[in-house]
Amino acid sequence: MASPLWPVLALAAAFRIPLLLLPGAGRDEATYFYWGHHFEPAYAPLLQLFSRFSSALPLPEVLQLRLPSFMAGMAALVLFDALLRNRRASRSWRLMGLLAVALSPWQTYAGSILHPDALLLCFILAFLLAIRKNRYLPAAVLAGLAVWSKPTGILLLFPLAYLLFRSGRFSRGVAAGYAALAGGIAAPVLLSLDWPMIQAIAEFGKMAESASLWQRLLVEGASALLLGGLLLPVALRQVRKSRWREWVSPQMDVEKAVAGVTALTFGVVFGGAVLITGQVKGNWILPACVILWPAFPERWGRKTLMGGILATGVVSLALVGAFRHPEWLRWSENRIAHLGNTYVLQAGTREYRVSASHSWSDRVREYRSMGEFAGEIRRAWEQANPTAPAPRWIVSDDYGLAAQVIFCCRWWNTSLIIPGDGIFCHTLPGAGIDRLPGGAILILGVHGPPEGVWPRLRYVKDVVRIRHPICGVPVGIAVSDGVLRKSTGITDAAPRRWREKLIRWLGVHFK
Structure with missing residues (x-):
């Protein structure tokens, strides 16, 4: 049979x-x-x-x-x-x-x-x-x-x-x-x-x-x-x-x-x-x-x-239909009272804090192409740093949007620093470091102004403000030269040496 x-x-x-x-x-x-x-x-x-x-x-x-x-x-x-x-x-x-x-x-x-x-x-x-x-x-x-x-x-x-x-x-x-x-x-x-x-x-x-x-x-x-x-x-x-x-x-x-x-x-x-x-x-x-x-x-x-x-x-x-056609979900949310609010209820407080998506339709729209938004960020970066093809670091208060920008722009060598998120606690440099190596830094402020994303980082200048591709809130974009102020001792933590060795080993053997 x-x-x-x-x-x-x-x-x-x-x-x-x-x-x-x-x-x-x-x-x-x-x-x-x-x-x-x-x-x-x-x-x-x-x-x-x-x-x-x-x-x-x-x-x-x-x-x-x-x-x-x-x-x-x-x-x-x-x-x-x-x-x-x-x-x-x-x-x-x-x-x-x-x-x-x-x-x-x-x-x-x-x-x-x-x-x-x-x-x-x-x-x-x-x-x-x-x-x-x-x-x-x-x-x-x-x-x-x-x-x-x-x-x-x-x-x-x-x-x-x-x-x-x-x-x-x-x-x-x-x-x-x-x-x-x-x-x-x-x-x-x-x-x-x-x-x-x-x-x-x-x-x-x-x-x-x-x-x-x-x-x-x-x-x-x-x-x-x-x-x-x-x-x-x-x-x-x-x-x-x-x-x-x-x-x-x-x-x-x-x-x-x-x-x-x-x-x-x-x-x-x-x-x-x-x-x-x-x-x-x-x-x-x-x-x-x-x-x-x-x-x-x-x-x-x-x-x-x-x-x-x-x-x-x-x-x-x-x-599948909701992901392929987010407008169907938006239509339902507009006609069914409190449907959109159920997303915030089940997603939890962390999700509300770290993501700009606050409804089901916002959530599924994350899977639409962000090429136009990423292109604006790329152009803004090139105007501010014409000699650097990509930032060495992106500092942001929204891990998801920052990672999506890296993916869309193919900035594979760009590293993330997400100061307010415990999942990314290892990205923070040690308290003794006073400058990030690698040149200029791109700052993306989604939940607040760019200068407030990481108080340790010396804020240099605004470049542009762009509408968020999903929820429409203004995203502040700025650059920094990587100079760090004195550590507050609250959010900075030096990575463990053995852990860094493991990451380097993985990077060497799985290029």
Whole structure:
């Protein structure tokens, strides 16, 4: 009987290609691509390396940009099918599972837009598949590498620890060796995390303090349902009808027990984030829903499953349509009261602070071409510095717009300094430095005037003010000679020497 995998791969590609061909780089996409040329070991370094590789391919820029996520999304479906086959799932159940994952808006987005979620899902599925085949050395390696795909990959170390120390399959020495291997692989990424970066990550999706617990739960549930489609209802039914103690029992099939521990870990950690820290991100918990499908098959009626898959596909088509035609979303926001405000509510306080996009239509318009805006900035720079083809540094209070400018202008050797953002805390020079090497500096002030972007930097002169290409606010552009005032001691932090050596090593070996 023919495998259901290939038709599903073709269908998934049909859904994702329109997003793959969006004309512009979104702010997070541009940032990951920027990191591909200026490595940041603490945040999704594997995605950065894959971006660096794809940028060397003879492809249009948008394909270079998104090829890593597109390939990871397809690989996730192949791994998911392999896991279903190893669980001896029937052809119809495999088909339903593949369609549920492939057509989910979450994977439609993460499998076409440059984003680490599809890559993380690959590591989770490959980890479980290795355990299913009793290949514990590759499983330990995959658990250690998961954090290289995304910081939340650290959670895979917990089910690995359960496998090694609770399943009864390993002696203490062997278990300790596998644990040390996984920890050693994960260590370079974990040790690259500084406290300001951890604080910034803890703000992802954090709703305002005024949001009640019920609002948080409602937004989390709606987000997970819209992004995950059929995956969430199936997972919730598994939880309701099963006993968690049986799921994680050492007497159970070891791969099934590890899958249960993995799903439980994601559920507890990100459920706790909603309740305790107020962080609401529907996509964070969805890997647990994927895991539960092959490990605990639920024989729902064919009509029910097909209805859920059809609804999931319709939502994905609406997502694709919104990205391809932002004016549809703007029209809806103008006619549905408070629809635009729901973006700010679910995006969180950090997003409101660091991004100029404050509505759904603004968010999808980020993926339109910014060539005209970038061209104005290039011309302004050339008028101010006719001898320098590109700035050595861009100092800005908006990481996304600055990264998009670098991407559009192809200023691959230009480095970013984002003083007010913990994710970019490593870009700040040490307190003892009194001048940035490399000549003149370009300053982009989005959320305030250029002179206020970084108080340490001596402000020289305005060049021009340009309208923001998405929201229309004035963007102040200025230049500086790189002279630094005395450090305030608040935002400046000298990079760790070993970390700088790691970045240099990556830069040498992955040019």
